[in-house]
Amino acid sequence: MAKSVETLEKSIKDVPKAKKPESKKNWFSWGLLAPVLFFFILMSVLPTIWMFGLAFYDYTLTSANKPKLIGFRNFFDFLANQQLAGSVSRTFVFLLCAVVIQTFLGILIGVLFWKNDKMPGRRLALTLFFTPMVVTPIATSLFWKFILDPTLGVMNYLVSVLGFERFDTLTDQTLAFPTLVFVDTWMWTPFMTLMTLAALGSVPKAELEAAQVDRLPLTRLITTVIWPHAKFILGLGILLRTIDAFKTMDLAYVMTGGGPGDRTELIAVSLYRFAFKSFKLGYSSAVSVFLMFIAIALTAIYLYILNARKKAEQ
Amino acid sequence: MYDIRLENVTKKFGDFTAVDDITFTIPKSSVTVLLGPSGCGKTTLMRMVAGLETPTSGKVFFGEHEVTNVPTKRRNIGMVFQYPVIYRGTSVRKNLELPLLSEKLSKAELDKRIDEVAEILDLTSVLKRQVEELDNGTRQKIAVGREVARQPRIILFDEPITNIDLTSKLELKRSMKELFGRLQQTIVYVTHDQTEAMTLADQIALMQDGVITQSDSPKEIYEKPNSQFAGWFLGNPGMNFVPPEFIKVSGSKITSPLFTQTIDLGSKASSVDTFGVRAEGISVTSSQAKDGVQARVTRKSIGAGGQYLLDLAVGSLLIKARVSHSIGRDAKDSVWTNIASENITFFDKAGKAL
Numbered sequence: 001m002a003k004s005v006e007t008l009e010k011s012i013k014d015v016p017k018a019k020k021p022e023s024k025k026n027w028f029s030w031g032l033l034a035p036v037l038f039f040f041i042l043m044s045v046l047p048t049i050w051m052f053g054l055a056f057y058d059y060t061l062t063s064a065n066k067p068k069l070i071g072f073r074n075f076f077d078f079l080a081n082q083q084l085a086g087s088v089s090r091t092f093v094f095l096l097c098a099v100v101i102q103t104f105l106g107i108l109i110g111v112l113f114w115k116n117d118k119m120p121g122r123r124l125a126l127t128l129f130f131t132p133m134v135v136t137p138i139a140t141s142l143f144w145k146f147i148l149d150p151t152l153g154v155m156n157y158l159v160s161v162l163g164f165e166r167f168d169t170l171t172d173q174t175l176a177f178p179t180l181v182f183v184d185t186w187m188w189t190p191f192m193t194l195m196t197l198a199a200l201g202s203v204p205k206a207e208l209e210a211a212q213v214d215r216l217p218l219t220r221l222i223t224t225v226i227w228p229h230a231k232f233i234l235g236l237g238i239l240l241r242t243i244d245a246f247k248t249m250d251l252a253y254v255m256t257g258g259g260p261g262d263r264t265e266l267i268a269v270s271l272y273r274f275a276f277k278s279f280k281l282g283y284s285s286a287v288s289v290f291l292m293f294i295a296i297a298l299t300a301i302y303l304y305i306l307n308a309r310k311k312a313e314q
Numbered sequence: 315m316y317d318i319r320l321e322n323v324t325k326k327f328g329d330f331t332a333v334d335d336i337t338f339t340i341p342k343s344s345v346t347v348l349l350g351p352s353g354c355g356k357t358t359l360m361r362m363v364a365g366l367e368t369p370t371s372g373k374v375f376f377g378e379h380e381v382t383n384v385p386t387k388r389r390n391i392g393m394v395f396q397y398p399v400i401y402r403g404t405s406v407r408k409n410l411e412l413p414l415l416s417e418k419l420s421k422a423e424l425d426k427r428i429d430e431v432a433e434i435l436d437l438t439s440v441l442k443r444q445v446e447e448l449d450n451g452t453r454q455k456i457a458v459g460r461e462v463a464r465q466p467r468i469i470l471f472d473e474p475i476t477n478i479d480l481t482s483k484l485e486l487k488r489s490m491k492e493l494f495g496r497l498q499q500t501i502v503y504v505t506h507d508q509t510e511a512m513t514l515a516d517q518i519a520l521m522q523d524g525v526i527t528q529s530d531s532p533k534e535i536y537e538k539p540n541s542q543f544a545g546w547f548l549g550n551p552g553m554n555f556v557p558p559e560f561i562k563v564s565g566s567k568i569t570s571p572l573f574t575q576t577i578d579l580g581s582k583a584s585s586v587d588t589f590g591v592r593a594e595g596i597s598v599t600s601s602q603a604k605d606g607v608q609a610r611v612t613r614k615s616i617g618a619g620g621q622y623l624l625d626l627a628v629g630s631l632l633i634k635a636r637v638s639h640s641i642g643r644d645a646k647d648s649v650w651t652n653i654a655s656e657n658i659t660f661f662d663k664a665g666k667a668l
Contacts, residue, residue, distance in 0.1 A: 216413070
């Protein structure tokens with residue numbers, strides 16, 4: 001008996017599989033991928049490898065000396081650099097403020113849009129609301145700089161009309177940093193709104209309707225219906241925003257140039273200065289490698305949290 | 315308990331009229347099945363009862379109360395969806411309990427209701443499990459239990475067993491049959507499956523193109539369809555229709571080579587266009603019968619209960635006959651067939667029964 005079962009199982013296993021023209025199919029898919037792969041390797045992989053290599057050289061474009069292999073010296077140098085440590089921690093404060101505020105506002109506005117899906121003019125409102133996100137950050141930075149300009153800007157004009165004294169937020173010791181967070185929020189809250197809408201859209205309609213039928217209170221609706229579906233997309237949004245905020249450069253560079261003093265000197269601004277003002281390519285590569293590892297670490301933490309939740313659910 | 319009254323209810327989606335001026339009463343404390351093909355408006359009609367859609371025009375009443383614009387939350391209804399809805403991150407017991415929380419019951423009453431429902435639906439063994447661990451069939455049982463345990467006055471079922479596997483389907487159908495027997499609620503059940511409708515319904519409301527074409531008990535609607543559509547849609551296979559060339563009308567008398575006798579239809583005879591007969595209304599014999607015609611057996615298949623389904627060709631006419639096991643087994647290429655008058659329904663040109 002057992003034997004016959006065995007042979008049966010074997011015969012099932014031995015059924016010849018329908019052969020696909022594997023090689024042909026592979027060539028075709030690789031062919032379709034080729035253009036993207038080519039640019040990805042050319043623009044992303046090679047420069048990254050190049051950067052890794054440069055990090056171990058003393059290589060300054062303005063110096064007549066040939067590039068010299070110096071091992072980990074670049075890394076030791078910047079780890080000892082107090083100023084740079086300041087920029088790193090400032091970047092984290094910036095990132096934390098920006099992401100928390102944007103997530104909060106984004107969810108709030110997203111829920112409002114979601115709740116009022118029959119509001120007249122909703123589409124137009126959404127389109128207008130998403131504009132800041134699609135404008136080039138440099139342009140955004142420039143026009144906010146104009147708006148806030150102490151002599152020519154609209155804001156100070158209004159301030160003076162109201163009878164107050166004009167002031168320059170961007171050179172003010174205490175106001176410069178919050179202003180930067182404010183403009184970043186203006187620019188990126190729509191992104192979190194978009195993610196919120198996508199997350200809410202991922203909740204099956206029947207579950208929301210069932211919750212109405214079953215008269216679930218709002219807290220229950222959120223914890224047992226919305227959150228289990230929405231958390232992944234929302235989590236992804238926060239992750240993307242965190243990584244992006246970490247790399248913020250144009251905003252600070254254009255609006256304040258890192259000033260006043262080093263009040264708004266974010267790490268990406270310092271990096272830009274090393275690479276393209278002082279042309280210290282080796283040193284700035286080392287900083288970049290360091291930043292890349294921080295970004296990878298952030299991503300890993302998020303993915304770990306998301307996966308842990310997913311596993312707990314299964 | 316309430317009955318549900320619909321008065322001139324219409325629902326349009328853009329140019330499409332899903333429900334077309336329906337006036338209908340769903341009787342209280344009974345099971346009404348809205349039956350019809352996809353897109354006939356049955357789900358839309360139910361969603362208007364639930365308050366998940368607002369009628370374009372017309373009114374909905376629960377008993378004496380108009381509820382047309384009352385939000386779902388305040389209608390005190392239960393509803394089971396096609397897609398098994400569970401409340402995630404909680405246990406099965408908690409799922410059954412959640413809607414009951416707003417009822418402010420005593421702990422003892424709460425437990426009693428949950429245990430009762432769990433027992434009928436065979437959920438007792440999984441009460442402590444997390445809902446995410448369970449398959450769709452069990453999830454749907456939870457959804458059914460959740461709505462029943464709350465004891466609302468009206469419970470709506472929107473094709474609840476369409477999306478689950480076959481075994482669970484049969485199980486759930488059986489449990490629901492049992493539940494419906496015990497419940498005093500007004501139950502509305504939407505389905506496109508006529509077997510399901512026949513099993514569960516006290517009355518069937520048959521829908522086509524946004525209108526209720528016939529509403530009656532399953533037996534009545536099966537035996538006396540008021541239209542060709544009803545005859546065709548109910549029954550498996552649907553009713554056979556015999557075209558005019560096989561019918562001879564002279565005055566009030568109607569004859570056909572298939573008939574065992576002449577039928578007198580009085581004044582209605584002049585409007586006869588076709589007649590219909592159920593597969594089991596056709597008699598088949600192997601040897602030549604007194605009345606009747608010879609037919610060729612084109613296909614033979616055995617069905618549930620050992621009965622045979624024969625595809626017969628009488629000249630150019632193709633009909634399906636359901637016959638007993640012995641007749642089916644012995645049927646060779648050629649058989650004799652006729653139809654008794656009580657099994658015949660006449661239809662006019664528009665497909666309406668006479």
